[in-house]
Amino acid sequence: MYNQKKTKSYKEIVKIPQNLKKELPTSFDIIGNILLIKLKDEIIKYKKGIAQALLKNHKNVKTVCLIHPVSGELRIRKIEIICGKKITETVHKEYGLKFLVDVKKSYFSTRLANERKRIANQVTDNEIVVDMFTGVAPFPIMIAKYAKPKIIYAFDKNKNAIKYSKENIKINNVLDKVELICTDALNIPQYLKEKNIKADRIIMNLPFSSFDFFPKALQIIKNEGVIHYYEILTDENLEIRAKNLEEIAKKHEFTLVFNSIRKIKSYSPREFYIGIDITAKRKKDADVA
Numbered sequence: 001m002y003n004q005k006k007t008k009s010y011k012e013i014v015k016i017p018q019n020l021k022k023e024l025p026t027s028f029d030i031i032g033n034i035l036l037i038k039l040k041d042e043i044i045k046y047k048k049g050i051a052q053a054l055l056k057n058h059k060n061v062k063t064v065c066l067i068h069p070v071s072g073e074l075r076i077r078k079i080e081i082i083c084g085k086k087i088t089e090t091v092h093k094e095y096g097l098k099f100l101v102d103v104k105k106s107y108f109s110t111r112l113a114n115e116r117k118r119i120a121n122q123v124t125d126n127e128i129v130v131d132m133f134t135g136v137a138p139f140p141i142m143i144a145k146y147a148k149p150k151i152i153y154a155f156d157k158n159k160n161a162i163k164y165s166k167e168n169i170k171i172n173n174v175l176d177k178v179e180l181i182c183t184d185a186l187n188i189p190q191y192l193k194e195k196n197i198k199a200d201r202i203i204m205n206l207p208f209s210s211f212d213f214f215p216k217a218l219q220i221i222k223n224e225g226v227i228h229y230y231e232i233l234t235d236e237n238l239e240i241r242a243k244n245l246e247e248i249a250k251k252h253e254f255t256l257v258f259n260s261i262r263k264i265k266s267y268s269p270r271e272f273y274i275g276i277d278i279t280a281k282r283k284k285d286a287d288v289a
């Protein structure tokens with residue numbers, strides 16, 4: 001589960017000038033036993049005291065880290081341990097599953113727990129699923145555990161993400177259901193073509209670049225399939241993006257049905273982490289490569 005804790009109690013014990021208390025964060029993430037917090041510049045010099053108060057108030061937390069925004073192609077956070085054990089590796093539990101994560105080496109968001117479960121609930125028996133940007137494999141493991149897919153192909157270009165994915169599919173006993181491939185998503189069509197495989201369902205969780213890879217998804221999908229597409233967008237851009245996706249689909253002889261468009265979490269005051277469930281259908285007379 002995503003741990004967005006109300007912070008009333010730590011605010012009461014933290015040693016910081018009264019006039020700055022309003023700048024203290026009201027929420028933070030807890031991945032396993034690591035608490036990740038962002039602090040405004042005004043209070044950064046009190047980071048030690050803030051971290052100590054958080055550590056005191058959260059018995060399961062062993063380490064408090066200051067985080068800078070997720071950045072770069074591999075979506076890795078810059079992390080500074082402020083207080084507690086000097087560790088960045090932890091086991092996070094969600095829906096009875098265990099994910100070994102190194103918060104410094106690969107992306108993981110507890111806030112997507114319900115989204116992963118929602119998708120697993122949609123998977124029907126014997127589906128071929130492709131996760132184009134798998135991270136430490138939370139989507140494939142959730143699907144393998146809560147649905148009955150034939151197989152899930154999970155790709156990531158970060159070798160650390162694949163290393164942790166390997167551990168995670170072992171820990172969760174889904175070795176027979178998930179195949180991990182360390183490569184750039186650009187290579188996925190070729191990889192699957194050689195195996196003569198097309199997907200029933202595709203997960204595209206690379207919020208700043210999913211759009212660039214959408215044509216690749218259309219190359220690997222069956223004549224009809226579902227794409228779970230994620231992108232960070234403002235309200236104004238949402239409609240434009242839907243049109244862009246339709247234009248690409250048209251070029252690839254597909255039509256799209258937008259089944260649902262959801263705001264999963266906020267990213268900045270005007271931007272949201274948007275999830276779009278799309279059914280892609282190949283036009284009847286289209287020439288299949």
Ligand SMILES: C[S@@+](CC[C@H](N)C(=O)[O-])C[C@H]1O[C@@H](n2cnc3c(N)ncnc32)[C@H](O)[C@@H]1O
Pocket residue numbers: 073074075106107108109112132133134135136137138139155156157158161183184185186205206207
């Ligand atoms: C936002 S994370 C999502 C991870 C995972 N799906 C999750 O929900 O926790 C995106 C992942 O895509 C990977 N990635 C970035 N660019 C890629 C590319 N061109 N090909 C394959 N993987 C890529 C990153 O290493 C990262 O693990």
